[in-house]
Amino acid sequence: MGLTSGSTGIKAVDMGLVVKKQTEDDKVIALAGNPNVGKSTVFNALTGMNQHTGNWPGKTVTNAQGYCTYNDRHFVMVDIPGCYSLMAHSAEEEVARDFVCFGNPDAVVVVCDATCLERNMNLVLQTVEITPNVVVCVNLMDEAERKGIRLDLDQVAQRLGVPVIPAAARSGKGLDELMQAVCDRLDEEEKGETIQIRYIRPIEDAIATLQPAVETVCGETVNARWLALKLLDYDASLIHALNESLGFDVTGDALVQEKLEEAKQIMQSRGISLEELRDKIVSCIVLTAEDICNDVVHHERTKREIRDRKIDRILTSKWTGFPIMLLLLGIIFWLTITGANYPSQLLSDGLFWIQDRLMDLFVMMGAPVWLRSMLVEGVYRVLAWVVSVMLPPMAIFFPLFTLLEDLGYLPRVAFNLDKYFKKARACGKQALTMCMGFGCNAAGIVGCRIIDSPRERLIAMITNNFVPCNGRYPTLIAIITMFFIGTAGMGASFLSTLILTGVIVLGIVMTFLVSRLLSATILKGVPSSFTLELPPYRRPQIGKVIVRSIFDRTLFVLGRAAAVAAPAGLIIWVMANVFVGDASLLAHCAAFLDPFAQLIGLDGVILLAFILGFPANEIVVPIIIMAYMATGSLTDMSDLTQLHTLLVNNGWTWLTAVCTMLFSLMHWPCSTTCMTIKKETQSLKWTLISFAVPTGIGIIVCFLVASAARLFGLV
Known part of the structure; x- marks a missing residue:
C-alpha cells in the first residue's frame, strides 16, 4: 500500500525500526493509544495512502508508517501498537513502550476515547512521565456527544500540562487543530510544567x-x-x-x-x-x-446508549446470545457457500481458458508432450484450481467477518465464550482468533498476536485448525450433499448449511477440549486476565471494510497458498504420470497406505489425497477423483450424482463419508498455516506440535468411530 520497502528515502534507525524520512527535517511523531480508540483512523486520515507497513525487527508485531504534510512541515507518523499500559505484558506493549522510551520520537500523540476518558488516562500519564513532548487527541467526540457525554478538555489540559485536542477522526474533525498543536509543542523552547504522578x-x-x-x-x-x-x-x-x-x-x-x-x-x-x-x-x-x-x-444517558444496552442484554444473554451467534454463523456460511458458486465457476472458466491457450502455445513452440503436460496440466492446473476455489469464498467470508468486527459484534462473541475458554484454562481472546480461522486458519494464526500470554497464544495457534477454513468447505459440503441429504435445490442448500454448522460446532467443542488438555500437559499455567471492551455499535464503513478485508486478509492468504500450490502441482503430476510396473506412483502409494487408512474408516486413496492436499485443502477431492479414474491430471466432476456413483463404486459407504468429514475437520494444518505458525513462533518445535496435535486427535477420533460402527454391525 503506498510506499514500499523499496521506496527511496532517508532512513533513520530507532530501536531497530527503520523510520524512513523523506528529508532530514522530517519530524517523527509516534501515535499511541489503547485498542479501539480510533488510533488507526487518525493515522489513516493524516497520512492517506502515503503509507507503508512491515514488521518490527525480531517481532511478529506489524508497524505502519506514513507521511503527513501540514503548513509546509513534513512529518513521519509511526502508528505504534495499541496498548493499555507501558508496563509491558505482551510483544505489542513492549514495542510501544520501547519506541516511546528509546525510539527518540520528536513527539508522541496519545489518542484517547472520549466515551471512557478516565480509563485511557493511564497510558497518557505514563507517557507524560517519560517525555513532555506529548499531545493528547481525544477522539470519538461524536460518539461521546451521541452518548450524552460532555468533557471539559480545557481543564484536563490544565491538569496534565500538555495540549488536549478534541477530534472525530472518522469525519476528519479536529485533525488540523491536532497537527497545529503538535507544531506548537515542537516549537516551544521551554515546555511548561507537566503533571508528575505522586506515589506513596x-x-x-x-x-x-x-x-x-x-x-x-x-x-x-x-x-x-x-x-x-x-x-x-x-x-x-x-x-x-x-x-x-x-x-x-x-x-x-x-x-x-x-x-x-x-x-x-x-x-x-x-x-x-x-x-x-x-x-x-x-x-x-x-x-x-x-x-x-x-x-x-x-454524563447524561441518551436514547442510543439505552438502545445499546438493550441490544447487549439480548446478544450477551446465556439464553439468547448463543442461538443468535449460531444463527449468524449459519447465515455467513450459507452466504459464503451459495454466493461463491457463480464467481468460482466464472473464475474457473477464465483460468482454464488460459490453460488451453498455454497448451496451444506450447504446441506451437514444439515442446515435448511430457513437458507441456507437466507444466500446464500439472503446475498451472493445480494453481488455477486453488485460486478459483479459494478466492471467491474468502472474498465473501472475510468482508462479512470484517463487517461484524466493524459493527462491534465480535467483542460480544468473545464475551459469550470467555468463561468457556477460562474453564479450558485458555484466553477469552481465543474466541476472536477462532472466528478468523473460519475464513482461513493462517489468518487466525496471525490474529493470535492479540493474546498477551505466550502460553495462551500457543494454545490458540495449536487448536485453531479445529475450526474448518473455507478450503475445507467444498469437501464437507459435497459429502454432506451426496451421502446425507441428496440434491434438492434450495432445500439442499439450507440442510447442507445446517449440517455444516453442526460439524463446525463439533470443531468448537474440540477446540475447548484440546485447549484444556494442552493446559494440563505441555502448556501448563493459570489463565491470564484481560480487559475486554464492548465498543459501541457503529454503522460499518462498507467501502473500507471491503478494501481492508481483501487486501489485508484475502490476498495475503491467497498469495501464500499460491506459492506452495505450484510446486505441489508438479509433485502430483509426477506421481500420477510416472509408472512403476503397471501402476503409477500414485497407485503404489495409495496401496501402501490402504491398510492403515482402512483402520480409521478411510482408504489409501483418501488418505493420500489429504497428504498431497497439504499445500491447499481445496485439491483433496480432485485428487481423489484423479486417483479413482486413473487420469494423469486433476479432473473436475461438478455433477454430484455422477461423483456419488464414482465414490460408491470405489467402496465408499456412509461410514467412509463420516470418517472423511471428521478427518477433514481434524487433521494437519495446510502448508500456508504451517508457514505462518513457523513465522509467528520462530520455532520449528511448536510448528511440528501444531501439526501433530490435530493429526493425532483426528486419527484417534476416526478410529473410534469406525471401530464402533463395525463393532455394532452398522456397516
Whole structure:
C-alpha cells in the first residue's frame, strides 16, 4: 500500500525500526493509544495512502508508517501498537513502550476515547512521565456527544500540562487543530510544567535516593525520575532495551547498584516488598487518573446508549446470545457457500481458458508432450484450481467477518465464550482468533498476536485448525450433499448449511477440549486476565471494510497458498504420470497406505489425497477423483450424482463419508498455516506440535468411530 520497502528515502534507525524520512527535517511523531480508540483512523486520515507497513525487527508485531504534510512541515507518523499500559505484558506493549522510551520520537500523540476518558488516562500519564513532548487527541467526540457525554478538555489540559485536542477522526474533525498543536509543542523552547504522578511516600523516598545516581550515569539521555522508578520495579525486557539504547549496562554501574540497594531497603523498611511494588505504582497512577477526570466528565444517558444496552442484554444473554451467534454463523456460511458458486465457476472458466491457450502455445513452440503436460496440466492446473476455489469464498467470508468486527459484534462473541475458554484454562481472546480461522486458519494464526500470554497464544495457534477454513468447505459440503441429504435445490442448500454448522460446532467443542488438555500437559499455567471492551455499535464503513478485508486478509492468504500450490502441482503430476510396473506412483502409494487408512474408516486413496492436499485443502477431492479414474491430471466432476456413483463404486459407504468429514475437520494444518505458525513462533518445535496435535486427535477420533460402527454391525 503506498510506499514500499523499496521506496527511496532517508532512513533513520530507532530501536531497530527503520523510520524512513523523506528529508532530514522530517519530524517523527509516534501515535499511541489503547485498542479501539480510533488510533488507526487518525493515522489513516493524516497520512492517506502515503503509507507503508512491515514488521518490527525480531517481532511478529506489524508497524505502519506514513507521511503527513501540514503548513509546509513534513512529518513521519509511526502508528505504534495499541496498548493499555507501558508496563509491558505482551510483544505489542513492549514495542510501544520501547519506541516511546528509546525510539527518540520528536513527539508522541496519545489518542484517547472520549466515551471512557478516565480509563485511557493511564497510558497518557505514563507517557507524560517519560517525555513532555506529548499531545493528547481525544477522539470519538461524536460518539461521546451521541452518548450524552460532555468533557471539559480545557481543564484536563490544565491538569496534565500538555495540549488536549478534541477530534472525530472518522469525519476528519479536529485533525488540523491536532497537527497545529503538535507544531506548537515542537516549537516551544521551554515546555511548561507537566503533571508528575505522586506515589506513596516510601516509593517517593526510594526514587529520591536513586534518582541522583541515575542522573550522574545517564545524563539527560533519559528521564532520570522515570528510570529510577523502573529500576526499582525491575522489568528485564525494559532494562535490556534500555541498555541497548544507552550502549552500556546501567545496572552494572557501582554507584547505581549502591543507591538501588539503599532505595530497596527504604521501601522494605516501610513495609513494601518488591512483589507489591508494581501494584502500588498502578494504584497511584489510577488515583491520579481519577483526580484528573474528576468533575470534567458529565454524563447524561441518551436514547442510543439505552438502545445499546438493550441490544447487549439480548446478544450477551446465556439464553439468547448463543442461538443468535449460531444463527449468524449459519447465515455467513450459507452466504459464503451459495454466493461463491457463480464467481468460482466464472473464475474457473477464465483460468482454464488460459490453460488451453498455454497448451496451444506450447504446441506451437514444439515442446515435448511430457513437458507441456507437466507444466500446464500439472503446475498451472493445480494453481488455477486453488485460486478459483479459494478466492471467491474468502472474498465473501472475510468482508462479512470484517463487517461484524466493524459493527462491534465480535467483542460480544468473545464475551459469550470467555468463561468457556477460562474453564479450558485458555484466553477469552481465543474466541476472536477462532472466528478468523473460519475464513482461513493462517489468518487466525496471525490474529493470535492479540493474546498477551505466550502460553495462551500457543494454545490458540495449536487448536485453531479445529475450526474448518473455507478450503475445507467444498469437501464437507459435497459429502454432506451426496451421502446425507441428496440434491434438492434450495432445500439442499439450507440442510447442507445446517449440517455444516453442526460439524463446525463439533470443531468448537474440540477446540475447548484440546485447549484444556494442552493446559494440563505441555502448556501448563493459570489463565491470564484481560480487559475486554464492548465498543459501541457503529454503522460499518462498507467501502473500507471491503478494501481492508481483501487486501489485508484475502490476498495475503491467497498469495501464500499460491506459492506452495505450484510446486505441489508438479509433485502430483509426477506421481500420477510416472509408472512403476503397471501402476503409477500414485497407485503404489495409495496401496501402501490402504491398510492403515482402512483402520480409521478411510482408504489409501483418501488418505493420500489429504497428504498431497497439504499445500491447499481445496485439491483433496480432485485428487481423489484423479486417483479413482486413473487420469494423469486433476479432473473436475461438478455433477454430484455422477461423483456419488464414482465414490460408491470405489467402496465408499456412509461410514467412509463420516470418517472423511471428521478427518477433514481434524487433521494437519495446510502448508500456508504451517508457514505462518513457523513465522509467528520462530520455532520449528511448536510448528511440528501444531501439526501433530490435530493429526493425532483426528486419527484417534476416526478410529473410534469406525471401530464402533463395525463393532455394532452398522456397516
